[in-house]
Every structure is written in structure tokens, then in C-alpha cells.
Amino acid sequence: MIYITRKVEFCASHRLFNPTFSDEKNAQVFGLCNNPNGHGHNYTMEVTVKGDVDPETGMVLDLKFLKKLVTEEIIDKVDHKNLNMDVEFLQGVIPTAENLAIKFWEVLEPKIGGGLLHQIKLYESPRNFVTYRGQVSERVD
Numbered sequence: 711m712i713y714i715t716r717k718v719e720f721c722a723s724h725r726l727f728n729p730t731f732s733d734e735k736n737a738q739v740f741g742l743c744n745n746p747n748g749h750g751h752n753y754t755m756e757v758t759v760k761g762d763v764d765p766e767t768g769m770v771l772d773l774k775f776l777k778k779l780v781t782e783e784i785i786d787k788v789d790h791k792n793l794n795m796d797v798e799f800l801q802g803v804i805p806t807a808e809n810l811a812i813k814f815w816e817v818l819e820p821k822i823g824g825g826l827l828h829q830i831k832l833y834e835s836p837r838n839f840v841t842y843r844g845q846v847s848e849r850v851d
């Protein structure tokens with residue numbers, strides 16, 4: 711078993727709020743991140759795929775394929791976008807780093823297939839990041 715990773719960057723804006731909360735509760739829970747004007751981040755994402763090396767190709771998966779998949783399915787849809795408004799698969803989601811990582815997993819996992827997706831690590835800032843490895847029932851390692 712070996713692990714290969716594609717690292718990508720994107721810029722996006724968001725506002726953290728829960729529409730079922732009062733204004734006061736949103737302000738209390740989310741603080742400055744609840745500002746109605748929103749704010750932006752330079753995100754970094756690492757998508758890690760696992761598997762055995764195919765002796766005929768020397769690869770687990772062609773990194774060119776992974777680059778194309780992540781670019782087309784995620785980056786093209788979120789880069790320079792408002793994550794609260796502009797992204798179809800994020801509708802109704804509070805765009806925390808946790809929820810973004812889970813949604814990105816849900817988009818990518820079926821397209822990589824074969825239980826190969828191992829981990830998504832999403833950096834909201836150089837010091838704040840989350841790591842997601844799917845639901846326990848999805849894991850084979």
C-alpha cells in the first residue's frame with residue numbers, strides 16, 4: 711500500500727452563519743466570521759489516494775488523472791467564488807473547513823472509485839486545517 715497526493719490551491723470567500731439561529735446567536739457562535747460582508751481565504755487542499763503500485767505502469771493512479779479530476783470537479787467550481795452562494799454542491803452547507811472537506815470527499819470519492827481515496831486535508835490558513843478520511847464504513851485500511 712502506498713499513498714500519492716495532489717496538492718492544489720484556491721481562493722474563496724465565505725460567511726459563517728446558521729440560518730436557523732437568531733442574529734444574536736449567530737454573532738455569539740461565529741463571531742467575526744459572521745460578518746455579513748463575508749471574508750476570504752487562500753485555501754490549500756491535499757487529496758491523497760492509496761493503493762498498490764501497478765507493476766505494469768509503476769503507478770497507483772496517474773497523477774495527471776488526479777489533477778484533472780480535482781481541477782474540474784472542485785477547483786473550477788470554488789475558485790474565486792462565494793462558498794455560501796455560488797457552488798451548487800455547497801447549497802445549504804455552513805462553509806466551515808470541516809464541511810468543505812466532507813463535501814469535497816463526497817464529490818471526489820465516487821469518481822476515483824475502488825475505495826482509493828484515503829484523505830482530504832484542507833487548509834483554511836497555514837495554521838488552521840482539517841483532515842477527513844470518510845465515514846468509518848467507507849474505509850478499508
Ligand SMILES: Nc1nc2c(c(=O)[nH]1)N=C([C@H](O)[C@H](O)COP(=O)(O)OP(=O)(O)OP(=O)(O)O)CN2
Pocket residue numbers: 726743749805806807808834835837838
Ligand atoms: N472548527 C472551525 N472553526 C472555525 C472555522 C472552521 O472552518 N472550522 N472557520 C473560521 C473562520 O473561517 C475564520 O476565518 C478563521 O478565523 P481565525 O481562527 O481567526 O483564523 P485566522 O485566519 O485569523 O488564522 P490565524 O491562524 O489566527 O492567522 C473560524 N473558526
Ligand SMILES: [Zn+2]
Pocket residue numbers: 724743749750751
Ligand atoms: Zn473564514
